[in-house]
Amino acid sequence: MKLIRVQEAAGQVLCHDITQIIPGVAKNILFPKGHVIGQDDLSVLLRHGKDHIYVLETNANMLHENDAAEFLRSLCEGQNMHATPPKEGKIELIADMDGLLMIDLERMNGINRLGEMIIASRLSGFPVKKGDKLCGMRIIPLFIEKEKMERSRQLAGNEPLIKLLPLKPKKYGLIVTGNEVFHRRIEDNFSPVIQKKLSEYNCEMIARVVLDDSQEKIAQAIKEMLDAGATMVFCTGGMSVDPDDTTPKAIRDSANTVVSYGAPVLPGAMFMLAYTTDGRPICGLPGCVMYSQRTVFDLVLPYLLADVPVTAKWLAGLGNGGLCLNCPDCHFPNCSFGKGA
Numbered sequence: 289m290k291l292i293r294v295q296e297a298a299g300q301v302l303c304h305d306i307t308q309i310i311p312g313v314a315k316n317i318l319f320p321k322g323h324v325i326g327q328d329d330l331s332v333l334l335r336h337g338k339d340h341i342y343v344l345e346t347n348a349n350m351l352h353e354n355d356a357a358e359f360l361r362s363l364c365e366g367q368n369m370h371a372t373p374p375k376e377g378k379i380e381l382i383a384d385m386d387g388l389l390m391i392d393l394e395r396m397n398g399i400n401r402l403g404e405m406i407i408a409s410r411l412s413g414f415p416v417k418k419g420d421k422l423c424g425m426r427i428i429p430l431f432i433e434k435e436k437m438e439r440s441r442q443l444a445g446n447e448p449l450i451k452l453l454p455l456k457p458k459k460y461g462l463i464v465t466g467n468e469v470f471h472r473r474i475e476d477n478f479s480p481v482i483q484k485k486l487s488e489y490n491c492e493m494i495a496r497v498v499l500d501d502s503q504e505k506i507a508q509a510i511k512e513m514l515d516a517g518a519t520m521v522f523c524t525g526g527m528s529v530d531p532d533d534t535t536p537k538a539i540r541d542s543a544n545t546v547v548s549y550g551a552p553v554l555p556g557a558m559f560m561l562a563y564t565t566d567g568r569p570i571c572g573l574p575g576c577v578m579y580s581q582r583t584v585f586d587l588v589l590p591y592l593l594a595d596v597p598v599t600a601k602w603l604a605g606l607g608n609g610g611l612c613l614n615c616p617d618c619h620f621p622n623c624s625f626g627k628g629a
Contacts, residue, residue, distance in 0.1 A: 289342045294333045297325045300343035301352055301430075308336060322353055322377060322430050350431040353377030359437050360407060360425040363399070366448035369422060378426040382419060387452040388594040389416050391423075398443040404428045405440060407449070414621050415455065415590045423450060453594040457490040458520050461513030463497055463506060465526040465535050470500040478524040478578045485585070489593055494518055501526055506538035510570060514542075520569050520592060527558040527574040535572050536560055543570050548600050552607030553626070556584025561598055569598075581618045584610075587626040 289303045301324055308318035318336060319329065325343075333341065346352070351359065354374040361371050361379045368387060372380045383389075391412035400406055409423035416422065462482055468474045476498060483493060495513045499505045506523065513521050526535035536549055543562030549572075551559045560572030569592050577585045587606060591598050608628025615623070 290345050291340055291342055293340055294330055294338055297333070297341060297343060298327045298330060300325050301346065303342050303344045306333070306336070306338065306341070320376060324352060324354065344430070346431065349434055351427075351434055351437060353427050353430050353432075356405065356427040356432050356437060357425055360399075360405060360427075360440065363441060363444040364407060364423060364425060364449045366451040368452040368454070369450070377430075378424055380424045381422040381450065383416050383422055383452055385418050385452065385454065387416060387454050388590045388596065389414060389422060390451045390453060390594075390596065392447070392449050395444055396449050399440045399449075402436065402440055402443070404432055404436065409450065411621075411627060413591075414626075416452070422452070453596065455489055455590060455593040456595065457492065458486075458593060459492050459494045459518055460486060460520040460522060461495040461510075461516070461518040462493055463499060463509050463513070463521065463523045465499050465501060465506055465523060467500045469525070470498055478573075481578050482522060482524065482573070485589065489589075491520075491593075501534050503534040503538045503541070506535060507541040510538065510542040514564060514568060518568070520571070522571050522573055524573045524577070525575060527560060527572045539570050539572050547598060548603050551584050551603050551610075553584040553587065553610040553612075555580040555582075555612060559584045559588070561588065561603075563597075567597075580612070580614070582612055582620045582625060586620065 292300065302319055302321055305317050305321050306319040307315065309315045354377055357374050357377055357379040365371055365381055368384045369381045370384055372382065389410065389412055391409055393412060396407050405427045407423060407425045410421070462479060464476050464478055469476050479496065486493065495516055495518065497509050499509060510521050523535050523539060526533040539560055539562050540546055544565040546562040549560045550557060555576035556574060558574035562570045564570065573585055577583050588598055605628055606626060609624050609626055610628065612625045
């Protein structure tokens with residue numbers, strides 16, 4: 289550090305806190321350690337009796353913590369979010385809309401492994417609300433080598449590490465299957481649950497049918513709904529391996545690609561997902577979706593609405609955290625359910 293006159297301090301970095309004392313009222317920090325002294329700060333320092341101050345001696349090969357945080361921000365920030373001003377060396381990203389938060393974890397982890405710099409985020413792959421905090425970033429020391437920050441740029445590449453994707457309202461078709469419902473032996477309790485979950489995302493149901501366990505009829509209904517403009521089709525019931533449960537076969541007949549029949553999630557093991565040639569999802573929803581508060585459907589639905597392809601690899605990763613604890617008071621998504629993917 290070096291001692292300089294306050295009048296010459298603009299642009300210099302404080303190496304200690306400057307304390308403000310108002311007798312009988314307050315004692316607080318006027319300017320914290322690491323503060324970059326501005327032109328307007330000079331008169332404030334003089335009024336507080338500071339004619340000389342200690343500042344840090346820096347060189348052209350180092351970045352101050354605020355500049356380094358801005359550097360990290362430039363690697364992270366995608367569309368539909370904004371950054372807070374640097375405060376004590378930290379910058380945060382805030383959501384500008386409701387959406388699905390997606391983070392390139394491999395690249396972010398690579399940067400965090402460099403040491404002396406951090407990016408801390410909320411969990412990738414979950415919906416967020418406008419105004420939610422998405423991540424924070426800073427360096428650990430007060431100054432860091434520019435060369436080290438350049439290494440983080442090389443790891444980050446050209447695409448933002450963090451994306452906030454819009455959840456698009458979709459038109460969907462709903463096929464309720466099962467002889468017991470078709471013949472009115474029991475009431476259809478599935479439809480209200482699906483309609484409620486989809487209405488939370490402003491989706492519109494354009495068609496609904498109740499069918500018996502006929503593979504041909506279910507497949508025909510899927511085709512008709514897709515032809516009518518449905519961008520998603522949900523089939524409820526008939527998803528087990530019982531001989532009367534023909535829904536999975538009908539979905540296979542209607543799809544171009546079957547991603548998975550089965551998911552390592554409880555509740556939701558018998559979930560099925562397939563896509564048409566033009567990328568529209570067809571889902572087979574097991575009975576647990578009807579009576580359990582949270583299931584595999586709650587984990588998959590935001591991806592479908594954000595047009596993020598659901599892969600077999602991603603579904604397999606749900607096993608770590610895929611056990612819902614069925615808490616009496618559900619706090620999802622503020623819990624461990626689905627957090628392993």
